[in-house]
Amino acid sequence: MPELPEVESARAVIEAGALDREIADLDDSDTWVCRPHSPGEIRDALIGRRLTAALRRGKSMWCETSSDGPVLGIHLGMSGRIVVTDGSGSPVEGGDRVRGTAATSPGRDPAWDRFTVRFADGGELRLFDKRRLGRVRLDPDLSRLGPDAAEVGVADFRERVGRGTAPVKARLLDQSVLAGVGNLLADETLWQASLDPRRRVDTLDHDTLTALHGALKKATRAAIRRGGVHTGEVIEHRSPGGHCPRCGAPMQRATVGGRTTWFCSEEQG
Numbered sequence: 001m002p003e004l005p006e007v008e009s010a011r012a013v014i015e016a017g018a019l020d021r022e023i024a025d026l027d028d029s030d031t032w033v034c035r036p037h038s039p040g041e042i043r044d045a046l047i048g049r050r051l052t053a054a055l056r057r058g059k060s061m062w063c064e065t066s067s068d069g070p071v072l073g074i075h076l077g078m079s080g081r082i083v084v085t086d087g088s089g090s091p092v093e094g095g096d097r098v099r100g101t102a103a104t105s106p107g108r109d110p111a112w113d114r115f116t117v118r119f120a121d122g123g124e125l126r127l128f129d130k131r132r133l134g135r136v137r138l139d140p141d142l143s144r145l146g147p148d149a150a151e152v153g154v155a156d157f158r159e160r161v162g163r164g165t166a167p168v169k170a171r172l173l174d175q176s177v178l179a180g181v182g183n184l185l186a187d188e189t190l191w192q193a194s195l196d197p198r199r200r201v202d203t204l205d206h207d208t209l210t211a212l213h214g215a216l217k218k219a220t221r222a223a224i225r226r227g228g229v230h231t232g233e234v235i236e237h238r239s240p241g242g243h244c245p246r247c248g249a250p251m252q253r254a255t256v257g258g259r260t261t262w263f264c265s266e267e268q269g
Helices: 004-017 041-046 154-161 168-173 183-192 206-226
Strands: 023-027 051-057 060-065 072-075 081-084 113-119 124-128 135-138 251-256 259-264
Touching: 004 051, 004 060, 004 081, 004 206, 023 041, 041 135, 154 168, 154 206, 168 183, 168 259, 183 206, 183 259
Parallel strands: none
Antiparallel strands: 023 113, 051 060, 060 072, 072 135, 081 124, 113 124, 251 259
């Protein structure tokens, strides 16, 4: 599932190629992806406007629109990708930041374009989603999200993550505590911090929480720079027979917060 780094890459694609272009038409006919809006509702609200800013908190992304128009919320879901094209139909520079080229290949199925904004210059912004798990809506409610995991300050992080008795991994995954940390980023962060994912947060002292904050910042920035959470140092070792890339000890599997979790049996056990 796309986590904060993947959503940040999608946001950057929109910012680089889709802003300040007049919206001439829009396909919002997919009633599942565009729920609860009826077909044509998003179209009628946005035609003639321009996207003026691409913003993100955690895994949620949205665009502000011109003339005090509604906010356009875009959620990638499990498999969504953002593709922005120029007037000739070619992806704008950086506009296909996905593994592979399925989103722009000539043989792609147009039915997988679940939501399309068509610009007056002939280009498009498309939500490409084979599994139809993305979501588009006007004026999304972001009030339940905690601060962005890439931006949260250390003091706020310590207060939020250290509160309660939950396992530390479950706390990191709680989007009302921090927005943007998913399963892989949590495992990478906890491995970077050499911290047992099962450890209760009320046992973490000031220095441990500070170090965990630093590990989250490091893991998040590296994933954004390299193109996604799959590039983390420990991620490819999260499998039966895997070994810690730092000390060589066997990787151990557990379920924490309802999610499959991998960690070093020696340094995090």
